[in-house]
Structures are given as structure tokens and as C-alpha cells.
Amino acid sequence: MRFFSLLLLGGSLVMPAHAADAQNWLSRLLKAEKQQSFQGVFVYERNGSFSTHAIWHLIGQNGGARERLLKLDGSPAEMLRVDGRLRCVSSTSADQLIEEGVWPPRPLDPQELTNWYELRMIGESRVAGRTAVVLAILPRDQYRYGFELHLDRETALPLKSLLLNEKGQLLERFQFTQLDTSTTLAKEKLEPGPACRPVKVLDAEGAEQDSWRSEWLPPGFTLRSAHAQPSPISGETVTYLMYGDGLARFSVFIEPLRGVPVEDARSQVGPTVAVSKRMATADGDTMITVIGEIPLGTAERIALSMRAGGEKAD
Template sequence: MRAISLAFLLGGWLVQPVHAADAQDWLLRMTEAERTQNFEGAFIYQRSGSFSTHAIWHRVDEAGKVRERLLQLDGAAREVALVDGRAECVNGALEDQVAAGQEWPARAFDPKQLMEWYDLRLMGESRVAGRSAVVLAVMPRDQHRYGFELHLDRETGLLLKSLLLNEKGQLLERFQFSTVELKAPDESELKAGAGCKPLQVVEAAKGQSDAWRSDWLPPGFSLNNVLERKSAISKEPVACLMYGDGLARFSVFLEPLRGAAVEDARSQLGPTVAVSKRMSTKDGDVMVTVVGEIPMGTAERVALSMRSGVAQATP
């Protein structure tokens, strides 16, 4: 896959305004396709120079429930089954990576809201998995989020290819169908393998969302959800605050240390960064960890802004 130069993407400034309206329409079509379109196929996933191939089955029933199964076809065995974006079972290496209650819900894009933080531009046409596609550029207006190049099926609006790019136009992540069929998968194809272990969702206790606040958030981001899971270090509840701007997302984990010896850390794998900062509170030290597809500097600033209290920051 090619990395699109920033200069090429910024060339969209020269596009006539009517194209921005068309871009909004295509974004809405993509959202609708994810909620209504049946399909199955295979795709390639790339980040940090590594590639993997996956099979996917995606079916929407008459009541609008979305069932999905993903199976890695090379390397270590990995599988996940989802219903309406919520992971119901996982196996293989994913068992340690998918938290109970973790969700990949269909994004309900609001183009007018997104245009406060991104420029939407139609960039031309392409061909993916043998299908004609429209290319949509989604470029950030500030340094706190990444840019996207989306290739949408001309017939249905289904996302066929996605490139995630940093501020220099360098490729961070690629998703791309190699084959796709617009048909409803059979029940047998949606059924997970015997090794796919069920997950139990553990929601945060009532009032847990009032325990923490952020003194600073990137413009456009707001608190979407609060979950709770058990700490691997102290076995105590860990709060997980989930933020989003309608497109990008990140989570903040707050883990009581109870005397455990841990150090600050930062890492990046493709577009995903993880920043951990030790913080002192009246109840003892807490490890604050920010994980998400946002620039490293933004994640560090969020981590340093976390405080005990009820009021959320106003971007």
C-alpha cells in the first residue's frame, strides 16, 4: 500500500465547496452500509511493517442486529465473535488483549460535527477487491488526531480500504479487502470455533464515573463511557474512561498500585500509543495509562491532566 503525501492530501483545499457536501454524503453512506449491508470476504491488516490476513463474516438480521465473526488466517490462531459491536467470545492471543465489555460499535458519524475537527474531501476514484470505489480524505485540523484515506464501495458505500496517516502523511495502519462478496453469511459461518471463550461484561459501579476527571482534553473529545475491570497487579477495580471525537478514540485506565513498583512508560505500535504515568492521590499512588490511536504528545498531556473529582474538562 502506498503512503499518501501530506501535500497531495492538502491539495483538497483547491476542491470546490460542493465536494465537501458530497464527502459528507459518502461518510453517511459508509455508516449506513456498516449497519445494513451483509457481506463476507478476506482483508489484509498492516501496521508497524507487519501484515496479517483475516476472514470476516458480517450479517444484519431483520431486527437490525449485527453479527460478525473475524478469523486470522495466518500466524497465531486468533478469532473474535461480536454482536452489535460487543465482543462475545475470543480465542488465541486475543484472550489477553480483549477486555470484558470491550466494544467496536458502528460509528454513528455526524459529518457536521466532524467537520469542526476534520476536513472532508473527495479525492477521486480507485479499485479495491475488484470493485469501483470513491476515495475520501479525512484530514485533521489540529495536531491531536490522525488523518484517514477511505476507499468506499461506489455501489453500497461499504468501506473497502482505509489508510491511517500521521501529520507527515506517513502510513501508520492499513485495512484493505482482498476479496469481498455482498451476501449474507450462513449461520455455520458465523458460529465461532470451539476454542472461542465467552466474555462476561463487567460494567462500572454506579457513581464510578464521578471518581475521576481530566483537566484537559483534546478539542472535540468527550467522555463516552466508563467501564471497570480487575487489576492484574492489585486485584482491585480499575476504572476505564473512554473518550472520542466521533471518529478517533482513546481510553484512560486508572489502576491503584498499593505499593507495587512500576515505572512510567511509553510505547507505540503503528497508530496505537500507550502512555503510563504514576500519580499520587490521597488514597495512594495510581498508574494512569492512556491507550488509543492518537499522537504520543496528546496521550501524554491527557495522562498528566487526570485528577480525582467529578468535573470533566471542557475542551
């Protein structure tokens, strides 16, 4: 692909200033996400499957953000976030949007990223009728994939993101087809529909201290968010923990089994792995499922490292 061809041909000519320029653009992106209201339509491609989504993102006068996402094709799905915290989802399809990372785009802290990635400016492009600058984000170890990120030259909002493996093969695409940053958002567009089910937001730090925690994580990964909601199948409360390194991320789902016979499982489709492990706890058997864009062996190690409350490894 063009991304890795440019890196191979021009890698020896890349100057330190290019890395500084890339960091500056990521800093602009951080500010844009906190200050810029917008609405638009984007497509999401993964493993040869496409979906289309509408997004409304409103920054209030106090700086708070309210964001609604609506799936426009296939199974209906909707979710609402307020100040970055999930408030409601409408279906298991919406849950999949969270698991797969369809939205929001991965939060990028340039200072944090340089610990695990190399940043480079590699050119310009045009996306959704808007001029963009193109950044390469290259992993420094085997735990992460590389990214090609296209940022709107006017606002620094992400117009397009490509997830690429070490051979430059496309694993995942997020791309706006329409983006409006000037029209005032209608209030009704920010209100969830009746099918959007409330979720219980957990304190990320307390979620690990009081209920579940991981005893091993890949370097650089920390707990970023947590929430709980009823399972649409069993009705049991499922705890959801999301871990990230500032770019890559994976999720851990914890569900009480209450005697239900479930076997361990592992699978991989494209860049996404899923590992489920049955674990005995003081409150009964629990299913631990790890889903994310990480090596299969890493996901299995994470699943086995999960502990309930004050439990310790044997």
C-alpha cells in the same frame, strides 16, 4: 504519496460540492453499517507488521448487529461484539486488536467530523475486486492525523482506510482482500469459540461518574465505550475506557497494583504512543495507561488528568 499530491495540486480547484459529496458518502456508510450484513477477510498493517483477519457481520431482523472477528495468522485471537458492545475476547492478542483499533473501522458521523476535519472527494479506486470512491479526511488542528478512506461504490462499506501523517507518510492500513455482501451467513460462524472470555460491559456515562473520569481531554473527544475484564497477568479487574472524536481515538486502561512495584513509562512506535502513570488513590496505587494515535505530551496530560470517583485535582 498520491493522496497528498492530489491535495496539493488540486486544492485550489476543489469546490464546495466535493465536500457535500463526501458528507453524502459518509452518511451512506453510517446506514450501511446498520443495515448491511457481510463477511470477508482483511489485512491490517501497522509499523511494518501485517496481520490477517476474518470478519462476520450479521444484521438481525430487529436491526441488531452481531459481529465476530478471528485472527488468521500469528497468535490466535478472537472477539465478539453484539450491538457494538464487546462481549468476549480470547487472549491478550485480541485485547491488542481493541487497543490498536484493528476493528471495527472508526465510526464516522459526517456532521460531527466537520468540526475537526475537512472532507474532500479525491477520486476512485479498486479494492478486493470492487470499485470504490476515495475520500480525504484532513485534520483542522495538531491533535489529529489525516485519513484516506475507500468506500465500496455499491454498498458504501469501508474497503480500505489509510492513516497518514502531515507529510503523507503511511502510518496504518486497513484493507479488505475479500468481501461478500450477498451470501447468507452461517450461524456457527457468529458463535465464539471456547477460549473467548466474557467481559463486563460498563455504561459509558456511568463509568466516568461512578469510578474513573478524565478532568482534561483534547477538544472534541468524548467517552465512547467502557468495559472491565480480568488481567491475564495479575487477575485484577482492569477498567477500559475508549475516547474518540468521531474518527481518532485513544484508550485508557486502569489497573489496581496491590503493592506490585511498577514504574512510570512512556513510548512511541509509529503513530501509537503509550504512557503509564502510577497514581495513588484511596483504595491504593493504580496504574493508568493511555494508548492511542495522539501526541506523546497529550497522552501524558490525559493520564495525569484521570481521577477516581469523587477525587479532585490537587
